[in-house]
Amino acid sequence: MTVKQLSLPELADACGQLGITNVGLWREPVQSHGLEATAKLVRDAGLTVTTLCRGGFFTAIDPKERAQALDDNRRAVDEAATLGTDVLVLVSGGLPAGSKDLHGARERIADALGELGPYAEERGVKLAIEPLHPMYASDRCVVSTLGQALDLAERFPAQQVGVTVDTYHIWWDDTAPEQIARAGAGGRIHTFQLADWTTPLPEGVLTGRGQIGDGAIDMREWKGYVEAAGYTGAIEVELFNAQLWARDGREVLAETARRFVEHAA
Template sequence: MSAPSRLSLNQETIKQWSLPELAAGCAEAGVTGVGLWREPVQKYGVAATAELVRGTGLTVTSLCRGGFFTAIEPEARATALADNRRAIDEAAILGTDTLVLVSGGLPAGSRDLFAARERIADALGELAPYAADHGVRLAIEPLHPMYASDRCVVSTLAQALDLAERFPAEQVGVCVDTYHVWWDDTVAAQIARAGAGGRIAAFQLADWITPLPEGVLLGRGQLGDGSVDFRWFRERVDATGYTGPIEVEIFNPDLWARDGAEVLAEVADRYRTLVL
């Protein structure tokens, strides 16, 4: 059975696969889209990765991640901006129009969320035109509030849109990730707001399961193992006119310990049952 047409596999979901294994496994399963991460791409080689995915007929639906814009020190901010320009260059080489941003947490010793968000806006102001010149759109991803201190002071879709809407829609959009926003009782209205403004740059799926592991980063669940109503999200995102890829992005050591082809088959089956 062929994989659903809009299904994209984020590289981290089957982290045990090398890039050649990812390309071959997706081609074998009929999955035509992949979301990539910078670290393994850099290790394999950006140009080599681009050649690999194109040679197997795959489309890179997103590159993760840019961001971490909240440092106060001028030297640290300059370093972050330079790294994000490299990320934009890499996205362009890979042929994806979407660079996902994890915006950054509070700097050490700071408790000022509002100032941190303004530094994100300042960074976007410098980077958005550069990204547009390279055919890349920046996608602000709100992360669950438990990550606000150390990873992302943008915790809701509304906060992400408040930042994105300062810039042209073709330059800055948002990433709707079910893992991070499923709990928010305003999320339907914010999805509609994002769609009306042409701001949905990426749509990602992972389930919320408890108890959370120590460190919480690797606690995403396989579709159907937790609390998220994926069809509800898909219907609301689709209602905005979004017709792009739907990327499954799961960080879970239990999945990484299994056979990759088995995990991919399970992802596709869960997607058919729970998303379509």
């Protein structure tokens, strides 16, 4: 998504030119290009798919909507397995229209994880609950902190459910470092993502993620926390940024790689 202006073949070619060997994919461009075609593309390019994003949106009350959400998540698990990644990132869902019941919404997430976890494990895929910044709680994700994410994940085996640690969403939380340690001790850090926090936020906050080094977050500090917790997996950079999308994608990809080395490596 950092360079969504590039087609998947263009992305694979640009990664090859820059020596980037890992890529995190989103379902929409994969589906547009074709699942099997994408799997072949990344294999032929020597790319490892680190994660697939996203599953989730489990909070609906209507039984038909809940069944549809579970069916879609099973498809997402199958897509992840076909692409060769063992992590499906989950954005859990916001409050249903007219509801103010955060507790009930979180319990419905747990119910969905109970159904989906064994299905994912059978296919070699782990579910990674991503807590989102509290500003998204009403419409996108009622899971706002790593502690809340772990409270859900720990109801299930670690090989089924863990968490996503994303700097953009947790940097403000002074309990997050101890929760990262908690997640690491349980083997539940399934992916680690970087994005910076810049202000003022744009209209439509979904596109407010800043390029590494442009904002308030100390990337090395957070990288230190996950490494101290035992995480040795890939580190993703995930930027939703309209200004970056308006630029040449290959240029943005090269800049992002340089910024990672400068601010996080």
